[in-house]
Amino acid sequence: MKQSKTIVKDAYLRDTIERFTRHKMAVVGLVVLVLEIVLLFLLPVLLGSKPNEITPYFSAAPSAEFPLGTDTTGRDLLARLLYGGQTSLGIGLLAVLVQAIIGIPLGIIAGYYRGTAEVVIMRLADIFNSIPNMCLNLVLVTVFSPSFWTIVMVIGITGWPSFTRLLYSSVLSIREKEYVEAARAIGTKNSTIMIQYILPNALSPALVAFTFGVPSAILSESALSFLGLGIQIPQSTWGNMLNAAQSLAVVATQPWMWIPPGLCILITLISINLFGDGLRDALDPKTKVG
Amino acid sequence: MGRYIVKRLLTAIVAFFGITIITYILASLMPGTPLDMLVQPGSGLSAEEIAEIEHRMGLDQPLIVQYFYWLGNMLQGNFGTSYSQYRPVWDLLMDRIGPTLLLSISSLVIALLIAVPLGTIAGYKAYSGWDYGSTIIAFIGRGAPTFFVALLLIYVFSIQLGWLPASGMYDAGSTGSFTQLVAHMALPCATMVLANIGVFTRQMRNSAVECLSEDYIRTARAKGMSEKTVLFKHMLRNALQPVVTSAGLALPSLVGGSIVIEQIFAWPGMGTLMLRSIQGRDYPTIMGITVLISVVVLVGNVLLDILYRLLDPRIGDKA
Numbered sequence: 001m002k003q004s005k006t007i008v009k010d011a012y013l014r015d016t017i018e019r020f021t022r023h024k025m026a027v028v029g030l031v032v033l034v035l036e037i038v039l040l041f042l043l044p045v046l047l048g049s050k051p052n053e054i055t056p057y058f059s060a061a062p063s064a065e066f067p068l069g070t071d072t073t074g075r076d077l078l079a080r081l082l083y084g085g086q087t088s089l090g091i092g093l094l095a096v097l098v099q100a101i102i103g104i105p106l107g108i109i110a111g112y113y114r115g116t117a118e119v120v121i122m123r124l125a126d127i128f129n130s131i132p133n134m135c136l137n138l139v140l141v142t143v144f145s146p147s148f149w150t151i152v153m154v155i156g157i158t159g160w161p162s163f164t165r166l167l168y169s170s171v172l173s174i175r176e177k178e179y180v181e182a183a184r185a186i187g188t189k190n191s192t193i194m195i196q197y198i199l200p201n202a203l204s205p206a207l208v209a210f211t212f213g214v215p216s217a218i219l220s221e222s223a224l225s226f227l228g229l230g231i232q233i234p235q236s237t238w239g240n241m242l243n244a245a246q247s248l249a250v251v252a253t254q255p256w257m258w259i260p261p262g263l264c265i266l267i268t269l270i271s272i273n274l275f276g277d278g279l280r281d282a283l284d285p286k287t288k289v290g
Numbered sequence: 291m292g293r294y295i296v297k298r299l300l301t302a303i304v305a306f307f308g309i310t311i312i313t314y315i316l317a318s319l320m321p322g323t324p325l326d327m328l329v330q331p332g333s334g335l336s337a338e339e340i341a342e343i344e345h346r347m348g349l350d351q352p353l354i355v356q357y358f359y360w361l362g363n364m365l366q367g368n369f370g371t372s373y374s375q376y377r378p379v380w381d382l383l384m385d386r387i388g389p390t391l392l393l394s395i396s397s398l399v400i401a402l403l404i405a406v407p408l409g410t411i412a413g414y415k416a417y418s419g420w421d422y423g424s425t426i427i428a429f430i431g432r433g434a435p436t437f438f439v440a441l442l443l444i445y446v447f448s449i450q451l452g453w454l455p456a457s458g459m460y461d462a463g464s465t466g467s468f469t470q471l472v473a474h475m476a477l478p479c480a481t482m483v484l485a486n487i488g489v490f491t492r493q494m495r496n497s498a499v500e501c502l503s504e505d506y507i508r509t510a511r512a513k514g515m516s517e518k519t520v521l522f523k524h525m526l527r528n529a530l531q532p533v534v535t536s537a538g539l540a541l542p543s544l545v546g547g548s549i550v551i552e553q554i555f556a557w558p559g560m561g562t563l564m565l566r567s568i569q570g571r572d573y574p575t576i577m578g579i580t581v582l583i584s585v586v587v588l589v590g591n592v593l594l595d596i597l598y599r600l601l602d603p604r605i606g607d608k609a
Contacts, residue, residue, distance in 0.1 A: 123301075123304060123305070123308065124308070126301070126305055126308075127305050127308035127309055127312065128312075129542060130305055130309060130542065130584050130587050130588045130591065131309055131312065131313075131542070131580065131583075131584045131587075132542040132543065132545050132546030132549075132583060132584070132587060133542065133543065133546055134543075134546030134547065134549050134550070135545075135546055135549065135564070135579070135580055135583055135584070136580075138549070138564060138565075138568055139313075139316050139317075139576060139580055140316065142320055142568050142571070142576065143316055143319045143320050143321070215433065219435055222435055222437075223435070223436075223437060223550050226437050226550070227550065227553060227565060229568065242437065242438065242441070245441050246554075248444070248449075248456060248457075251441055251444055251445055251449065252445070252449045255445065258438075258441055262435065262438035262441065262442075265435050265438060266430075266433055266434055266435065266438060267433075269432070269433035269434070269435070270429055270430065270432075270433035273429065273432055273433055274429065
């Protein structure tokens with residue numbers, strides 16, 4: 001019995017990987033992403049980068065010593081780009097994790113119990129959705145002064161409804177399945193049904209929502225930091241590196257300060273989205289790969 | 291239809307109260323009380339005088355009473371007085387909402403006007419060069435951070451080419467003409483269009499592909515109708531619905547995104563006011579903007595839902 005279960009699981013995994021690799025752009029996205037993460041963590045060690053060290057060269061153009069130049073206070077921009085990337089990706093992942101931890105249980109409860117729980121939770125999700133995330137983020141960072149963990153929590157708190165909605169709609173169909181009915185008939189506790197029968201079957205949409213949540217969380221963080229209301233200097237993120245470009249003089253004469261972090265965000269978001277598209281199609285055998 | 295509209299309005303009213311409650315709770319969590327703003331340290335006021343001010347402002351009441359007090363005032367158009375500009379918040383909001391709506395709505399309309407034909411062609415000629423081209427544009431649009439796009443546009447069109455102004459709504463010191471407005475709006479508007487066009491084109495393309503495989507299209511073609519009639523009369527109306535939905539879903543991010551875009555282009559809208567109020571810890575203004583922006587999104591969604599119904603009368607009264 002146990003053996004047959006693993007065989008089925010392996011076959012499912014193999015099929016999923018096969019469907020994913022047929023998606024050429026998704027594979028490209030994944031490769032770029034892996035390469036980027038390796039570089040972000042390996043290069044600082046190899047180069048011995050010091051992101052916060054202030055050198056006497058203010059606003060220096062790219063040179064052999066500073067491949068990406070220095071910022072207005074004389075810090076090495078390549079070092080800041082690498083460490084900033086670690087921070088941006090870290091916030092993106094952790095913030096979506098917070099969204100998932102809040103959003104997934106709420107979605108399952110709303111879809112499984114229906115009735116009052118459904119009305120309260122889904123209305124709350126609607127309300128959160130009608131306050132623009134950016135607006136809510138700004139108000140929240142005013143309440144809680146910005147730091148790594150508060151930014152993670154703020155983006156986590158504002159973004160949960162997307163998980164809830166998605167989980168809710170898939171649980172609505174899962175709860176009508178025979179195995180759920182059977183479990184209920186033999187008197188299984190509701191909490192057990194939700195965790196052991198419903199959650200595993202709702203994992204694919206949750207995984208896809210997670211993947212697409214990361215780019216929007218990275219975008220939120222960089223927008224906040226760009227405005228000077230996110231991660232504070234000296235800690236660097238791609239967003240607060242772009243903050244220098246709030247001055248038109250920098251935009252005009254020192255493009256090395258803002259083009260590299262902008263391109264990094266762009267490349268990261270595009271690769272995660274490509275990967276997410278491939279993952280979505282691979283996890284859902286019904287959609288055709290095209 | 292009438293019943294649906296009433297029902298939809300009722301849920302919108304519930305959402306409105308939810309928004310005000312969330313806003314109020316957040317504002318009450320903000321560091322510092324309104325009293326700190328009015329009574330500067332060293333003002334020489336006695337404890338009794340401060341208590342008197344506190345009482346007159348209702349600040350000695352329980353939080354829930356204060357909430358209803360605030361809500362009641364707000365429903366009568368009294369949003370309080372701005373701490374930093376000493377003007378009624380309502381007046382500030384009314385000065386600023388026009389430019390924000392002008393920018394957001396024209397960007398949304400332009401994005402749809404480009405995306406619908408582009409997506410239709412891509413869907414009609416699926417898997418052609420057109421299709422792949424629009425896919426690539428869509429992907430870049432989805433991944434590009436608006437502020438980075440805005441900076442690139444400024445760099446190219448304002449600084450290198452010198453064609454378009456990079457900030458404000460009119461030239462400084464002038465009374466302002468329509469041509470000036472268009473020139474100043476071009477770059478912020480282009481930024482917002484680029485940010486949204488990708489998703490809309492993709493949506494339109496997919497729904498065109500789906501519609502074209504429907505039986506009624508085959509029937510129409512079999513009856514010998516011209517391809518033009520098939521496309522514009524039969525397909526477009528049906529294929530438009532998902533795009534209307536995604537325009538509705540894009541509304542909060544459109545309005546939210548305009549905060550950043552307004553800041554970059556010094557556009558005199560709600561976004562720049564919001565950021566200035568946050569820097570000045572001007573709570574009545576922050577609360578007023580949050581509520582007003584959310585109400586704009588709420589109203590926009592109600593209108594789009596009703597439009598959706600009008601496009602497709604087959605949907606029942608279940609939602």
